[in-house]
Amino acid sequence: MSGLRARQKADRHRRIIEAAAALFREAGYEGAKIEAIAAQAEVSIGTIYNYYQNKGDILGAIVSMEVNEVLNAGRGVVANPPANVGDALDTLLGIYIEHSLHYLSKEMWRQAMAISTQMPDSPFGQAYTGLDRSLTDQIRALIARLQEIDLVRQDIDSSALGELIFNNMNMMFIEFVKRDEARIPTLRAAIRRQNRILVAAIGV
Amino acid sequence: MSGLRARQKADRHRRIIEAAAALFREAGYEGAKIEAIAAQAEVSIGTIYNYYQNKGDILGAIVSMEVNEVLNAGRGVVANPPANVGDALDTLLGIYIEHSLHYLSKEMWRQAMAISTQMPDSPFGQAYTGLDRSLTDQIRALIARLQEIDLVRQDIDSSALGELIFNNMNMMFIEFVKRDEARIPTLRAAIRRQNRILVAAIGV
DNA sequence: TTCTAAAATTGAGTCAATTCTGTTTTTATG
DNA sequence: CATAAAAACAGAATTGACTCAATTTTAGAA
Numbered sequence: 001m002s003g004l005r006a007r008q009k010a011d012r013h014r015r016i017i018e019a020a021a022a023l024f025r026e027a028g029y030e031g032a033k034i035e036a037i038a039a040q041a042e043v044s045i046g047t048i049y050n051y052y053q054n055k056g057d058i059l060g061a062i063v064s065m066e067v068n069e070v071l072n073a074g075r076g077v078v079a080n081p082p083a084n085v086g087d088a089l090d091t092l093l094g095i096y097i098e099h100s101l102h103y104l105s106k107e108m109w110r111q112a113m114a115i116s117t118q119m120p121d122s123p124f125g126q127a128y129t130g131l132d133r134s135l136t137d138q139i140r141a142l143i144a145r146l147q148e149i150d151l152v153r154q155d156i157d158s159s160a161l162g163e164l165i166f167n168n169m170n171m172m173f174i175e176f177v178k179r180d181e182a183r184i185p186t187l188r189a190a191i192r193r194q195n196r197i198l199v200a201a202i203g204v
Numbered sequence: 205m206s207g208l209r210a211r212q213k214a215d216r217h218r219r220i221i222e223a224a225a226a227l228f229r230e231a232g233y234e235g236a237k238i239e240a241i242a243a244q245a246e247v248s249i250g251t252i253y254n255y256y257q258n259k260g261d262i263l264g265a266i267v268s269m270e271v272n273e274v275l276n277a278g279r280g281v282v283a284n285p286p287a288n289v290g291d292a293l294d295t296l297l298g299i300y301i302e303h304s305l306h307y308l309s310k311e312m313w314r315q316a317m318a319i320s321t322q323m324p325d326s327p328f329g330q331a332y333t334g335l336d337r338s339l340t341d342q343i344r345a346l347i348a349r350l351q352e353i354d355l356v357r358q359d360i361d362s363s364a365l366g367e368l369i370f371n372n373m374n375m376m377f378i379e380f381v382k383r384d385e386a387r388i389p390t391l392r393a394a395i396r397r398q399n400r401i402l403v404a405a406i407g408v
Numbered sequence: 409t410t411c412t413a414a415a416a417t418t419g420a421g422t423c424a425a426t427t428c429t430g431t432t433t434t435t436a437t438g
Numbered sequence: 439c440a441t442a443a444a445a446a447c448a449g450a451a452t453t454g455a456c457t458c459a460a461t462t463t464t465a466g467a468a
Contacts, residue, residue: 003464003465005415005416005463005464005465008416008464009416033453033454033455034454034455034456035454035455043417043418044417044418044419045418045419045455045456046416046417046418046419046456046457046458047416047417047418049455049456049457050416050417054455054456055455055456110321110322110324111322113318113321114317114318114319114321114322115318117314117317117318117321117378117381117382118314118315118318120314120382120383125382129379129382156401157397157400157401160397160398160400160401161398161401163372163398164368164372164398164401164402166375167371167372167374167375167376168367168368168371168372168375170371170375171370171371171372171374171375172371174321175333177321178321178324178329178333179324193361193364194364194365194367194368194371196361196364197360197361197364197365197368197402197405197406198368198401198402198405200405201401201402201404201405201406202401202405212434212446213446216446237423237424237425238424238425238426239424239425247447247448248447248448248449249425249426249448249449250427250428250446250447250448250449251446251447251448253425253426253427254445254446254447258425258426259425259426
């Protein structure tokens with residue numbers, strides 16, 4: 001039986017995350033004061049810091065949920081990719097990008113990215129690096145899969161290529177969240193244009 | 205004649221930057237308190253905020269100097285590139301990377317990058333985006349130059365390719381500054397490995 | 409049921425960036 | 439040279455993230 005203490009703990013975790021997510025959306029990351037999050041979650045300031053090391057870690061928990069959903073959605077594409085290289089890449093990266101603003105606003109992404117480079121050794125910093133790595137690995141897996149079914153040349157270094165594709169997408173995504181007026185279709189088109197060079201180079 | 209006011213202004217600018225650069229190096233960005241920078245520069249706290257909107261902008265001024273030096277050094281390579289594509293790229297990107305830790309520590313880079321994504325519309329945020337763009341344009345110029353001398357196929361989209369190469373290098377550089385133990389030669393080798401795929405694809 | 413150690417909560421206090429409001433210095437004008 | 443407007447300066451006050459010592463709650467042994 002899950003003791004009272006464990007249940008209360010889980011409940012408080014949930015309340016803090018929900019309060020923070022709501023306030024981050026409403027007021028932005030900086031605008032959401034810890035005091036307000038505490039009040040809305042009906043805990044004290046001290047308790048929040050008992051659960052999360054700092055404000056960034058709260059945002060980190062939300063980012064992790066979002067990225068894990070995306071990774072999950074990506075698995076289907078890797079298992080069963082479209083029958084040409086360009087479409088396969090576009091489909092997988094498309095899933096990443098289309099999902100990206102589901103729970104997180106651009107401002108929240110900006111903060112999350114900033115924190116992850118600012119404090120790479122904090123719990124969230126490490127988690128974020130891990131998420132990037134998982135996405136890279138998924139792209140690598142797609143390339144390897146395409147090699148298996150002979151859509152990509154066998155002599156291609158799939159590991160290096162996967163990282164190259166991820167890095168380019170990620171950098172484009174960073175620029176995308178930095179500009180509020182940037183739009184998803186434009187971003188996808190730009191990434192496709194760059195990947196076209198690769199697609200031409202690696203097809204059998 | 206440059207009035208007294210203008211001269212004092214330039215002098216104070218210089219003193220603030222010098223004090224900040226020294227303290228950032230000694231104590232790190234967070235460790236360098238504004239109060240200490242003000243004391244060392246022999247101005248008041250208020251004056252610092254009269255010259256720079258926030259602490260990040262002071263760091264920004266230092267980063268700009270560094271990147272501008274790098275851009276300058278890069279011009280020579282674009283004007284007179286090595287006679288094969290792989291070496292040409294390696295030489296230009298090598299200059300960027302080897303220069304990168306001249307004035308700035310990894311910790312300063314982390315802070316600078318973080319601020320530029322966190323506040324893309326602040327003076328420094330915009331300047332940083334501009335610097336990234338200048339570097340991208342320089343890589344594009346190199347590709348175009350290589351096309352002129354027939355080392356790169358004419359049908360390659362040099363603009364998209366230049367951006368792709370920059371994005372990949374930049375992302376690798378971000379990961380590099382996030383890990384204190386990462387070394388420059390390893391970074392350069394990883395980038396070369398990725399670019400090899402491209403080099404094979406675009407050569408005549 | 410009662411008691412005690414461990415775990416968790418609380419919120420007033422600390423610290424440092426940034427803002428704000430008078431004061432001083434510089435410049436331009438008669 | 440006197441003076442008023444403009445610009446720059448100073449540092450006390452504000453603000454908000456985070457800490458820590460005191461208090462409360464829970465688990466489980468007697």
